Amino acid sequence: MANRLSRRRLLGTLAGLPLASGLARRAPAAVQRQTRVRLGDPAWPSEASWDQLDRDVEGRLIKVRSPLADCVGGTPDAHCEQVFKELKNPYYLGDEVGLTQSLGWVGAWTSEPSVYAVAARTTRDVVAAVNFARTNNLRLVVKGGGHSYLGTSNAADSLLIWTRHMNAIALHDAFVGAGCAGSAEPQPAVSIEPGAYWRQAYDAVTTKGGRYVQGGGCMTVGVAGLILGGGFGSWSKAFGLAGASLLEAEVVTAGGDVRIANACSNPDLFWALKGGGGGFGVVTRVTLRTHALPEFLGGVFAAIKASSDDAYRRLISKIMEFYAQALFNPRWGEQLGFAPGRVLSITMVLQGLDQHEAEATWRPFFDWVSASPQDFTLVSPPRILSAPARQFWDPAFLEQAPGLVISDDRAGAPAGNIYWAGDAGQAGAVWHAYQSAWLPQSLLQDDQRERLVEALFAAAKRRGVSLHFNKGLAGGTAEAIATARDTAMNPAVVDAFALAISGAGGPPAYPDVPGHEPDAAVARSDAEAVTAAMNEIRKLLPRVGSYVWETDYFQPHWQEAFWGENYDRLLAVKSKYDPDGLFFLHHGVGS
Ligand SMILES: Cc1cc2nc3c(=O)[nH]c(=O)nc-3n(C[C@H](O)[C@H](O)[C@H](O)COP(=O)(O)OP(=O)(O)OC[C@H]3O[C@@H](n4cnc5c(N)ncnc54)[C@H](O)[C@@H]3O)c2cc1C
Numbered sequence: 001m002a003n004r005l006s007r008r009r010l011l012g013t014l015a016g017l018p019l020a021s022g023l024a025r026r027a028p029a030a031v032q033r034q035t036r037v038r039l040g041d042p043a044w045p046s047e048a049s050w051d052q053l054d055r056d057v058e059g060r061l062i063k064v065r066s067p068l069a070d071c072v073g074g075t076p077d078a079h080c081e082q083v084f085k086e087l088k089n090p091y092y093l094g095d096e097v098g099l100t101q102s103l104g105w106v107g108a109w110t111s112e113p114s115v116y117a118v119a120a121r122t123t124r125d126v127v128a129a130v131n132f133a134r135t136n137n138l139r140l141v142v143k144g145g146g147h148s149y150l151g152t153s154n155a156a157d158s159l160l161i162w163t164r165h166m167n168a169i170a171l172h173d174a175f176v177g178a179g180c181a182g183s184a185e186p187q188p189a190v191s192i193e194p195g196a197y198w199r200q201a202y203d204a205v206t207t208k209g210g211r212y213v214q215g216g217g218c219m220t221v222g223v224a225g226l227i228l229g230g231g232f233g234s235w236s237k238a239f240g241l242a243g244a245s246l247l248e249a250e251v252v253t254a255g256g257d258v259r260i261a262n263a264c265s266n267p268d269l270f271w272a273l274k275g276g277g278g279g280f281g282v283v284t285r286v287t288l289r290t291h292a293l294p295e296f297l298g299g300v301f302a303a304i305k306a307s308s309d310d311a312y313r314r315l316i317s318k319i320m321e322f323y324a325q326a327l328f329n330p331r332w333g334e335q336l337g338f339a340p341g342r343v344l345s346i347t348m349v350l351q352g353l354d355q356h357e358a359e360a361t362w363r364p365f366f367d368w369v370s371a372s373p374q375d376f377t378l379v380s381p382p383r384i385l386s387a388p389a390r391q392f393w394d395p396a397f398l399e400q401a402p403g404l405v406i407s408d409d410r411a412g413a414p415a416g417n418i419y420w421a422g423d424a425g426q427a428g429a430v431w432h433a434y435q436s437a438w439l440p441q442s443l444l445q446d447d448q449r450e451r452l453v454e455a456l457f458a459a460a461k462r463r464g465v466s467l468h469f470n471k472g473l474a475g476g477t478a479e480a481i482a483t484a485r486d487t488a489m490n491p492a493v494v495d496a497f498a499l500a501i502s503g504a505g506g507p508p509a510y511p512d513v514p515g516h517e518p519d520a521a522v523a524r525s526d527a528e529a530v531t532a533a534m535n536e537i538r539k540l541l542p543r544v545g546s547y548v549w550e551t552d553y554f555q556p557h558w559q560e561a562f563w564g565e566n567y568d569r570l571l572a573v574k575s576k577y578d579p580d581g582l583f584f585l586h587h588g589v590g591s
Pocket of ligand 1: 233549
């Protein structure tokens with residue numbers, strides 16, 4: 001949530017911008033803005049009212065206290081040092097009602113605990129909390145996995161609906177949505193409560209169930225949270241957006257009604273849930289299509305350093321040519337990174353190729369690198385792995401591979417609480433900058449690719465930029481593309497071969513905690529470097545589209561960037577289901 005400083009900065013930023021023609025034409029939002037009651041206001045609910053809410057939710061109302069509260073304004077002590085150590089564990093963060101996975105964004109927001117939280121276990125709990133917030137005109141936030149980069153799952157002086165304990169998962173052989181009998185084919189699916197995180201879903205669907213469900217790459221991201229932004233998995237070019245596999249959702253809307261949203265009931269709400277960025281109600285259950293599991297899943301990892309600018313240009317040119325010719329298809333996802341120091345990092349994943357096929361695919365590229373030892377050094381030699389797909393999220397298997405995953409090290413932590421080592425730096429992070437832009441597939445054509453290479457070269461001089469190929473659907477299956485078109489995500493995603501991302505952040509930090517304050521000077525210079533790098537990329541683009549869940553807090557023209565021509569339709573859905581803006585989100589539809 002924006003503090004005063006950030007609002008000033010944001011308004012200042014917007015004031016200096018010419019209005020995009022689409023925005024200038026747009027009619028004023030039909031969603032009413034409300035001033036909400038804050039703690040200390042005369043209208044703040046009485047103790048007796050809170051007690052009644054506690055009874056309504058069967059004792060599941062929590063008075064929230066952040067573990068950081070004792071450290072703010074204090075002197076460093078062993079207790080706070082232990083808290084700061086724990087802040088690097090995503091499972092600790094997820095289990096704390098008063099914390100979020102990111103602790104803030106310098107100049108934008110700081111993670112603030114709510115005053116009260118309903119630790120919901122049932123849809124009835126959610127209905128009671130929504131009704132209480134609406135009747136008392138309170139700020140209301142919803143938190144699942146807590147991974148929002150924009151801070152949209154926390155707010156000071158608010159009531160929180162915390163779904164962490166709503167995490168039941170049930171597999172179906174032949175699911176038909178309510179009211180869809182006769183008009184929809186029964187299909188294999190999984191119903192998941194909103195507070196489950198993706199590792200739990202993969203454990204049930206893949207490790208135990210032998211099937212595939214499209215979810216996020218990060219194991220601790222919340223299931224409902226990812227779906228609401230559209231959601232990319234490592235193999236979205238093969239299996240589509242996570243949001244596009246939504247068959248049905250149960251939603252509590254602002255009036256306290258429990259609605260089923262699917263292709264046959266409330267289809268407008270159903271569509272908006274698939275990538276509209278949330279703010280349409282509280283999702284209490286999702287049912288997602290499952291797919292046959294490929295035989296193999298795996299990855300290719302390496303890092304290569306070039307000895308000169310000229311060699312680095314050739315390296316970028318070669319890898320992009322190789323990508324266009326060999327990897328621009330549904331088999332491959334994830335990332336190539338280009339960073340200062342003339343480094344190319346390869347973190348690619350594969351599906352449906354065995355070890356021999358994976359090695360054969362990459363041999364021409366690595367042979368080319370090895371042929372010029374004077375130009376290229378393998379700082380991290382290639383590791384190519386392909387394994388039976390059922391093992392891909394199996395903790396027993398993953399823990400055998402050195403450095404791949406980290407285990408939750410708290411005493412008594414559930415067995416299997418693991419996370420990718422590559423995601424470790426994001427736990428408890430304070431962001432300095434984060435920007436993204438979709439890149440159209442035309443940039444891969446022979447006559448365009450050198451422009452792309454030059455932009456990547458120039459960007460990498462300023463700051464690391466990664467191309468996330470799984471976050472653009474061009475090159476994907478016809479089904480992945482067709483189902484994405486039926487979501488609220490910016491249609492630019494289907495013509496994009498990748499999402500370019502550049503970001504920067506610091507370790508766990510919090511204002512006024514001695515020795516652990518965010519570093520404003522570093523944050524400023526990081527933000528400048530990220531902007532400079534992404535400006536090199538944006539020069540390639542006639543229109544900038546950005547992924548709502550992985551974007552800039554200060555994204556200009558955000559309605560157009562996140563949703564393109566879908567924004568007005570989303571606004572109509574928002575006005576219908578939440579006309580008073582009970583579910584307010586920074587850069588949310590109607591905000
Ligand atoms: C380390 C990391 C890795 C990531 N990896 C990926 C990735 O691989 N692919 C990808 O697409 N994205 C990824 N993301 C982005 C991620 O999908 C979004 O941040 C997502 O919103 C997180 O959902 P959450 O439930 O964990 O977060 P929260 O902060 O709890 O929720 C995010 C938003 O959704 C709303 N929300 C959550 N649950 C509900 C509900 N039940 N009903 C209504 N609203 C709800 C919240 O109010 C908030 O606005 C990643 C983020 C991080 C930090």
